[in-house]
Amino acid sequence: DIQMTQSPSTLSASVGDRVTITCRASQSIYTWLAWYQQKPGKAPKLLIYKASSLESGVPSRFSGSGSGTEFTLTISSLQPDDSATYFCQQYHSGGTFGQGTKVEIK
Amino acid sequence: QVQLVESGGGVVLPGRSLRLSCAASGFTFSNYAMHWVRQAPGKGLEWVAVISSDGSNKWYADSVKGRFTISRDISKNTLYMQLNSLRADDTAVYYCARGRDSGWYFVYWGQGTLVTVSS
Numbered sequence: 001d002i003q004m005t006q007s008p009s010t011l012s013a014s015v016g017d018r019v020t021i022t023c024r025a026s027q028s029i030y031t032w033l034a035w036y037q038q039k040p041g042k043a044p045k046l047l048i049y050k051a052s053s054l055e056s057g058v059p060s061r062f063s064g065s066g067s068g069t070e071f072t073l074t075i076s077s078l079q080p081d082d083s084a085t086y087f088c089q090q091y092h093s094g095g096t097f098g099q100g101t102k103v104e105i106k
Numbered sequence: 107q108v109q110l111v112e113s114g115g116g117v118v119l120p121g122r123s124l125r126l127s128c129a130a131s132g133f134t135f136s137n138y139a140m141h142w143v144r145q146a147p148g149k150g151l152e153w154v155a156v157i158s159s160d161g162s163n164k165w166y167a168d169s170v171k172g173r174f175t176i177s178r179d180i181s182k183n184t185l186y187m188q189l190n191s192l193r194a195d196d197t198a199v200y201y202c203a204r205g206r207d208s209g210w211y212f213v214y215w216g217q218g219t220l221v222t223v224s225s
Contacts, residue, residue: 001168034211036151043201043215044151055213087151091210094165095141095153 006098014106019075021101023088032092108132108214115219128185128202135183144198192223
């Protein structure tokens with residue numbers, strides 16, 4: 001089974017900061033990676049698919065990059081509405097999620 | 107617009123069974139594979155099961171294989187999950203989800219239904 005490891009588990013940043021979350025796969029998943037945002041009590045929302053494709057309607061301050069085993073989600077200028085937990089998911093083999101990164105606003 | 111509405115959750119004793127439903131609307135249900143994803147309280151997301159568009163193929167996470175059964179009724183536009191031999195660690199919000207193409211990433215999600223396994 002493919003394991004997904006996210007870092008950090010939590011991060012605290014100020015409005016306007018550039019924020020980066022990393023996701024590592026236990027083996028190559030090429031670019032079969034998605035990123036989701038989840039707010040408390042809500043279903044996850046797709047942000048990025050195929051590692052770097054921005055889902056329709058998602059603000060352009062969100063971007064994804066990477067291939068193989070290492071991937072990043074970047075928020076170019078953190079906004080108050082971005083306070084949430086972010087999950088990566090590989091879909092090269094099955095659909096394993098990372099453990100999540102909680103983003104807090106200072 | 108695409109809507110997925112889960113139902114059937116509740117409190118159940120260990121070892122008992124439960125059937126979850128997911129009513130789909132706003133798209134041609136028979137054209138898409140459908141998934142169940144769960145989230146234990148305060149924890150991460152876990153993919154649980156998928157059924158192909160025509161219902162002929164099904165895949166399960168190892169953690170539920172042999173206990174859970176996914177099915178669909180195309181005439182009712184409804185996805186199901188039969189949960190048997192429930193354990194405390196099955197306690198979670200269960201979401202039904204749909205992708206956009208053949209990839210197992212999820213564009214559309216229901217609101218979730220909570221299953222609590224407790225004595």
